[in-house]
Amino acid sequence: MCPGRRFPWGALPRSDAAPTLGGMSDARNAPDPGPSSGAPLGPDALPELSHLAPPDAAGRRGARMVDVGGKEVTRRTALARALVVFPPGLLEAVLRGQGPKGPIEEVARLAGILGAKRTGELIPLCHPLGLDAVDVTLARVAADTLEVRCRASCAGRTGVEMEALMGASLAALTVYDMTKAASKGIRIERVELLEKTGGRSGHWRAEGANDAPAPP
Numbered sequence: 207m208c209p210g211r212r213f214p215w216g217a218l219p220r221s222d223a224a225p226t227l228g229g230m231s232d233a234r235n236a237p238d239p240g241p242s243s244g245a246p247l248g249p250d251a252l253p254e255l256s257h258l259a260p261p262d263a264a265g266r267r268g269a270r271m272v273d274v275g276g277k278e279v280t281r282r283t284a285l286a287r288a289l290v291v292f293p294p295g296l297l298e299a300v301l302r303g304q305g306p307k308g309p310i311e312e313v314a315r316l317a318g319i320l321g322a323k324r325t326g327e328l329i330p331l332c333h334p335l336g337l338d339a340v341d342v343t344l345a346r347v348a349a350d351t352l353e354v355r356c357r358a359s360c361a362g363r364t365g366v367e368m369e370a371l372m373g374a375s376l377a378a379l380t381v382y383d384m385t386k387a388a389s390k391g392i393r394i395e396r397v398e399l400l401e402k403t404g405g406r407s408g409h410w411r412a413e414g415a416n417d418a419p420a421p422p
Contacts, residue, residue, distance in 0.1 A: 271331050277363035282404035284359075285415075286370035288378035290352040291393045292385075297350050300385055307384040311344055314354070314380040318342035321376030322358050322369040329372070333364050340369070342377050354378045355400075367402050 292300070300310065307313070319340045326334035338360045347353040356373030358366040378394045385392060400415040 269331060271333070272364075274333060274363040277405075279361055279363055280404045282360055282362055282364075282366050283357065283402065284365060284367045284370035284399065285355065285357045285401040286367070286374045286397070286399050287353055287355045288374040288397045289347075289395045290354065290378050290381050291395055292350045292352070293389050293391050294350055296385075296388055296392070297346065297352060300388075301346065310381055310384045313384060314344060314377040315342045317380035318354065318356050318373040318377030322356060322373035325369045325372040329368055332368050335360050335362055335364070335366060335369065337366065337369060340373055342373055344377070344381070352381065354381065365402055365405050367399055370402075371397060371399060 319342055321328075322340045322342075323337060326332045337358055339358070341357045343355045345353050345355075354374050354377045356370045356377065358369040358373060360366055375394075375397050378397070382392055382394060399412065401409075401411045403409045
């Protein structure tokens with residue numbers, strides 16, 4: 207981040223547009239579907255969903271917490287990101303000074319770490335995990351776009367994809383909270399998994415994902 211002089215917060219551009227939050231997908235227990243061809247999948251091509259219990263006598267299937275007790279303990283990592291898109295010119299001002307709630311970087315980073323650690327409490331069917339490490343970074347990747355990345359790791363029987371997604375999401379929401387006084391038109395977009403390792407599905411990497419955010 208770029209420390210610097212304060213700026214007149216009241217003079218910043220404003221917008222009445224409502225914020226939007228990108229969707230998150232649970233890749234924790236699903237097999238890796240492999241590279242996407244861009245064609246829609248039919249119902250017969252979908253993997254068996256492990257969060258659904260076997261049908262009862264009436265054929266109904268309820269939700270369940272997956273039994274991972276028989277899985278091998280392996281090294282697990284996951285990297286996720288969220289993009290925070292600002293109205294033109296606002297991000298430059300945010301990175302130069304302090305908003306009404308103070309500097310954004312450390313508060314957002316701590317929020318992301320806390321969110322990753324508490325994923326099992328907030329997502330109903332996630333397993334509580336003893337995380338070995340959580341790393342949250344914020345970087346400007348375009349003139350008006352801030353990228354939040356969260357990397358989580360542990361030695362366990364289930365993956366840390368949701369922990370990485372939760373960390374990126376909470377850090378991005380904290381950035382929004384700390385800057386929303388300037389504009390309600392700040393958007394959170396593309397909350398997505400970039401990479402995961404470990405488990406039966408092994409190493410998976412999103413097409414076009416890179417190790418570090420590109421400079422603007």
